Amino acid sequence: MTAAKKIALPRILIFDVDGVLVDVRRSYWLSGLETMRFLTGKRLSWAELHKWKSKPGNNDDWSMVSNWATALGRPTTYEEAREAFQQFYWGGNGKPGNVRKEKFVVTPGQIERWARRFELNLFTGRTRQEFSHTFDRWAAARYFRTVVTMDDVKRKKPYPDGLLKILGRRDPDTALYAGDNIDDALAARDARVPFMAILPRGTYEYRKRAAQFRDLGALALLPRIVDLNHWLA
Numbered sequence: 001m002t003a004a005k006k007i008a009l010p011r012i013l014i015f016d017v018d019g020v021l022v023d024v025r026r027s028y029w030l031s032g033l034e035t036m037r038f039l040t041g042k043r044l045s046w047a048e049l050h051k052w053k054s055k056p057g058n059n060d061d062w063s064m065v066s067n068w069a070t071a072l073g074r075p076t077t078y079e080e081a082r083e084a085f086q087q088f089y090w091g092g093n094g095k096p097g098n099v100r101k102e103k104f105v106v107t108p109g110q111i112e113r114w115a116r117r118f119e120l121n122l123f124t125g126r127t128r129q130e131f132s133h134t135f136d137r138w139a140a141a142r143y144f145r146t147v148v149t150m151d152d153v154k155r156k157k158p159y160p161d162g163l164l165k166i167l168g169r170r171d172p173d174t175a176l177y178a179g180d181n182i183d184d185a186l187a188a189r190d191a192r193v194p195f196m197a198i199l200p201r202g203t204y205e206y207r208k209r210a211a212q213f214r215d216l217g218a219l220a221l222l223p224r225i226v227d228l229n230h231w232l233a
Contacts, residue, residue: 009232010194012175013114014166017124019180020198020225022134026101029053031088032061034098038084039069039076050204054212059125059157059183060150061085089130099133106225108140115143117232122147123162123177123187158183160191167191178225182209185216196228197221 018024029049036044058064065081076084091097114120122144124131128151135141148162155161167175172192179185180198188195197213199206199221210221220231 008173010174010176011118012121012167012170013118014121014123014163014175014177014193015225016177016179016181016184016198017122017126017131017134020178021104021106023103023105027089027098028061030101031085031098032065034088035065035081035085036068036072038088039065039081040072040074042072047204054182054205054209056158056182056186059181099130102134104138106140108138110226111140111143120144121166123166124148125150125157125183127151157181158186158190160187160189160193163187163191163193167193176219178222178228182212182216185213185218189216194219196231198223198225200224 015021018028029046032053033044033046033049036042036049052058052064052068055064055067058067062078062082062085065085066076066078069076069081086092087097089097089099091099111120120143122131124147126149128149131147131149135147146166148165150156153159153161153165163172163175163177173194175193176196177184177188177191177193178196178198179188185195185197195213195216195218197210197218197220199209199213200223203209213221222228222231
């Protein structure tokens with residue numbers, strides 16, 4: 001965990017979901033690779049996936065697939081990318097989807113402890129359907145005051161609309177947003193909300209991504225969301 005900049009303790013914690021509260025390596029990320037192979041016929045690597053995922057505007061996996069496939073010579077619209085991606089994420093033709101492989105990386109007990117001290121909210125790039133499928137059965141879901149999905153704002157990340165919707169007229173400096181993607185950092189910067197980057201050690205192009213997060217004003221780089229406890233202490 002890198003040294004954090006000194007700011008006042010927040011009253012409002014806002015979390016991204018994927019890569020922060022939920023491990024999506026075998027759901028969204030795997031679905032992205034499988035979709036790319038389906039569209040292009042190419043067997044692409046995890047390193048290539050991370051390269052495209054870390055580009056601004058690619059927090060949305062459908063946008064990433066559309067941009068990536070098009071760059072490889074297979075012009076693909078956003079709608080085509082979404083339709084192709086869904087068959088791998090949700091499943092079809094009797095084959096279960098990768099969504100079943102998602103795992104929470106934080107316990108309900110930890111969420112409850114944070115809820116005793118802070119107002120908790122979520123700003124995610126998921127659709128409402130995707131969010132509900134995973135969170136409706138999770139015991140800790142009730143601790144989040146406001147949940148903003150991509151269906152709840154006109155402009156998705158990297159635009160700050162979701163953060164602004166959660167804050168209303170409240171001072172952005174009273175909040176903290178934790179995310180794992182460049183689009184999360186851009187949204188926080190434009191909303192003027194302090195940002196904490198989740199960046200596990202060993203992540204592809206760790207140094208490059210760390211430098212990007214620092215340039216965008218990240219207070220610290222945390223290997224896991226539970227490491228936030230050291231900073232909040």
